[in-house]
Amino acid sequence: MSQDARSPLDSPPLDRRIATGLHKLGLALKHQTWSQASAHGLSPTQGQILALLAAEGALRASEVAERLGIGLPTISEAVTTLADKGLVRRTPDRRHPRARLLRLTAAGTRLSGQARAWPEFLTQAVGTLTDAEQATLLTALVKMIRTLQEQGQIPISRMCATCTHFRPHVHDGDRPHHCAFVDAPMGAPHLRLDCDDHEPAPADQQRTAWARFANTA
Ligand code: SF4
Structure with missing residues (x-):
C-alpha cells in the first residue's frame, strides 16, 4: 500500500x-x-x-x-x-x-x-505523561482554549496568550517566550492558563502576540 x-x-x-x-x-x-x-x-x-x-x-x-x-x-x-x-x-x-x-x-x-x-x-492521570508530552499537551490546550474563547464558547481566562506581559518567541533555545512581569524567559511547560499576575493586553497586542505564538509554537 x-x-x-x-x-x-x-x-x-x-x-x-x-x-x-x-x-x-x-x-x-x-x-x-x-x-x-x-x-x-x-x-x-x-x-x-x-x-x-x-x-x-x-x-x-x-x-x-x-x-x-x-x-x-x-x-x-x-x-x-x-x-x-x-x-x-x-x-x-x-x-x-x-x-x-x-x-x-x-x-x-x-x-x-x-x-x-x-x-x-485528572492531575494524577496527567502525571503519567512524560515531561515532553505534558509540554506538548499544554501548548495544544492553550491553542484550543484560545480558539474557543474567540468563538465565544468559553470565558476569557487569565492565560499568557492574552496577557500584556507575554512576549512569544523572542529567545532562542528551549525557553523561547518571555514574561515581562517577572522578566524571565519561559518555555512551553511554563505557560499559564490562570495566572494571578495576568493583565489583559489591548486587542491589537493580543492579535499580534497570538499570530507569533500560534504560527511558531
Ligand atoms: S504575568 Fe502570568 S499570564 Fe502574564 S505572561 Fe507572565 S506568566 Fe503569563
Whole structure:
C-alpha cells in the first residue's frame, strides 16, 4: 500500500478521534464533579464556587460568574443556598463600596478542602505523561482554549496568550517566550492558563502576540 493510500485505520479522522477523547475526559470530569458534590449535599455549581473561593480567596459574585463561565443569576442562586447552609458569607468590598465580597466561613473552608481535591484525579492521570508530552499537551490546550474563547464558547481566562506581559518567541533555545512581569524567559511547560499576575493586553497586542505564538509554537 502506498503511503498516500488511505487505510481503514485513518477513519474516523484524527481530529475527530481527539475530539472524542476530550469528550470522554469531559464526561469523566462531569461525573466526578456530580458524585463528589452530591455526596456533600451540594450541586456541582455550589461545589465549583467553594473550590474557587478556596483557591482564590474572597471574590465578588460577578468575578465568580466570569471565572466559572456561568451566568450571574445562576451564581447568585447558588450563593444564596451556600449562605443558607452557612458555608459562604457576604462581606463589604473595600474596592467598591456598593459591592459585596463572597468569603468562605469556617465550615465552608473545611468542606472546600475536599472540594479543592475534586480535579485531582485528572492531575494524577496527567502525571503519567512524560515531561515532553505534558509540554506538548499544554501548548495544544492553550491553542484550543484560545480558539474557543474567540468563538465565544468559553470565558476569557487569565492565560499568557492574552496577557500584556507575554512576549512569544523572542529567545532562542528551549525557553523561547518571555514574561515581562517577572522578566524571565519561559518555555512551553511554563505557560499559564490562570495566572494571578495576568493583565489583559489591548486587542491589537493580543492579535499580534497570538499570530507569533500560534504560527511558531
Ligand atoms: S504575568 Fe502570568 S499570564 Fe502574564 S505572561 Fe507572565 S506568566 Fe503569563
